[in-house]
Amino acid sequence: MPMVKMVDYDAAPADVKAVYDDIMLTKKTDWVNNFWKYIATSPATLKRVWSNVKEVMAPGKLDPLTKEMIYVAVSVTNNCEYCIHSHTAGAKNKGMTDEMFAELLAVVGLANETNRLANGYQIPVDEQFKPKL
Amino acid sequence: MPMVKMVDYDAAPADVKAVYDDIMLTKKTDWVNNFWKYIATSPATLKRVWSNVKEVMAPGKLDPLTKEMIYVAVSVTNNCEYCIHSHTAGAKNKGMTDEMFAELLAVVGLANETNRLANGYQIPVDEQFKPKL
Amino acid sequence: MPMVKMVDYDAAPADVKAVYDDIMLTKKTDWVNNFWKYIATSPATLKRVWSNVKEVMAPGKLDPLTKEMIYVAVSVTNNCEYCIHSHTAGAKNKGMTDEMFAELLAVVGLANETNRLANGYQIPVDEQFKPKL
Amino acid sequence: MPMVKMVDYDAAPADVKAVYDDIMLTKKTDWVNNFWKYIATSPATLKRVWSNVKEVMAPGKLDPLTKEMIYVAVSVTNNCEYCIHSHTAGAKNKGMTDEMFAELLAVVGLANETNRLANGYQIPVDEQFKPKL
Amino acid sequence: MPMVKMVDYDAAPADVKAVYDDIMLTKKTDWVNNFWKYIATSPATLKRVWSNVKEVMAPGKLDPLTKEMIYVAVSVTNNCEYCIHSHTAGAKNKGMTDEMFAELLAVVGLANETNRLANGYQIPVDEQFKPKL
């Protein structure tokens, strides 16, 4: 159950509305998803986090689909239900197929397994893996 | 400090040596990294985990570089030092540049932030994000 | 869905009832929240954990509100739904406003982000930060 | 071992130097800690994360010491060595005594324990704890 | 809400059916639990993960009940609701009583607490605990 009451578009103050408009424009959608409407209870948080997401998730050296899949990988590892749903939907919009999703989860699962084997055996880092700086 | 004594190639029993050979052949390297030499203290674990890694990390619908970057994302989220080093080295071998690494970490960091905002506000999943099954 | 059947006040054995009474007295409430009624299926755990909570959460060098907010920060990081609800309610009872809750979550989110940047870059601890012991 | 080479003040490009100057001015120190010098390998990340930290950690409805202690609580839960050291140092600078640190850790430890008891018994949220929205 | 549509026995392709049959035979049950029916959307994942579970969870130097309880301990620490339910049911089938479950959770809770005290104080490993290799 949510901890605060979400801020709907019509009831939003002007500065929140402006962020909502930018979200829809940037994502090319005509609706704003719950994440933004809940954190809008703190307009400063809304502005700050949206500006971070907009900057970090923009195309760069990594394409937007790869970024969304990395987001899903983190969300699955942390078991954040909302984030798994929203970023999987985002990745599908950007072209992730069911087969790609299955491979993504296979890697995430395996990485969580081998992370624990490395922890459990307390394996030292190979000289060859240490960056040459 | 490691919990067990690693199994060097020369001292390895034949079945372990066979896995080591397959690792070097598959990875096109002339050395075996510590992860395998430590888990080789349990030959059954070595065989099982290597066969998983070989299958999951092979090219599929996702390319090997994307898979390695997803592996790094999980390892950074779990703070597994060995895994961060080994899979970052693996990703660099497959073409990840410093700029790509910086973007990868930026996404991982941001995902960990917004995961907690979603948790903290207990945000419900939008109907639009629920898969049509 | 719960794993065990909770122990209601009326059906509780005398030693469990005594803890329930002390919980209500200490918290100045006339009801016992589910956490205690579920762990009461193991009276030894109920007694042990309540005595820990009573001691640790009592006013000390940190005031009770600060302690509750630290509890919320951990619960949000771990994504424990029950704990987020119960300790946010506890913090509100002790004076946390909506603005304070928003700031708390902003810090928790940011800390989770920068924790992963520190992990990902494997940043060494500055000499200046090492305690002088 | 760090993954990248840190950017020292003298070798930094002008935009990075400007952030370093602002960090020292804001923190009233004459040195820049490693976190910033490592993430400065990506000037965009440096600017973005510093602007977030500056905004979120500024005095608000929560005082700066409380914010630092929340940061420590998250960092201890995540076991981020760098972050534990840097934010504990930050909290001490803002007035945290050894007794306060001990109480902070006691709450963090206890919260991590009761989080798992709530998970393990799958305890449902009490009606009384659900926010009235 | 699930991310994919589960694969029922009757609608399953032959290779998936063969795994389902082996699951029921191995577990001595006449039904297949959801975990397998959902991951069966990727037959390769189904085959790989089932073969891992079958091998790892078979009786060995640790008995099957101990293995199930270790599985529960990990699932509670990670707060994986499905896994807590399925492996607790599995442990009960293998003889875990309510008292044993209560003791298991008490250990899991305590371990999560002392893990954070060890992290928070950054306690160095005793020489006596370092394996003689």
Place this chain on the structure above:
Amino acid sequence: MPMVKMVDYDAAPADVKAVYDDIMLTKKTDWVNNFWKYIATSPATLKRVWSNVKEVMAPGKLDPLTKEMIYVAVSVTNNCEYCIHSHTAGAKNKGMTDEMFAELLAVVGLANETNRLANGYQIPVDEQFKPKL
């Protein structure tokens, strides 16, 4: 690097010394491991945590070796280096062989993998797994 200076036996106040004596008596050792000597900087925490460990880790419906292995499983999942070393040493003292340790880690690794597959597919709990209460 530790955050506080540990309290050696000879320099300890009487109440701390009494706990140290009880630790050595209970564990049948002639030395106190670092965990206790660091948390002894807060005598109240020392007393409280030791009394918890003594009660929870005592023989009950689960034998002490099983309890130690559960402790290791949690510590490996959380990647707490100190705890992995101390509780693996404890389990070895109570009879855990190298083969048992290898099986323990295999289960822990696998559980962390399947936890993420359950998360990623958002698999609903089977009716059959829900406790009959």
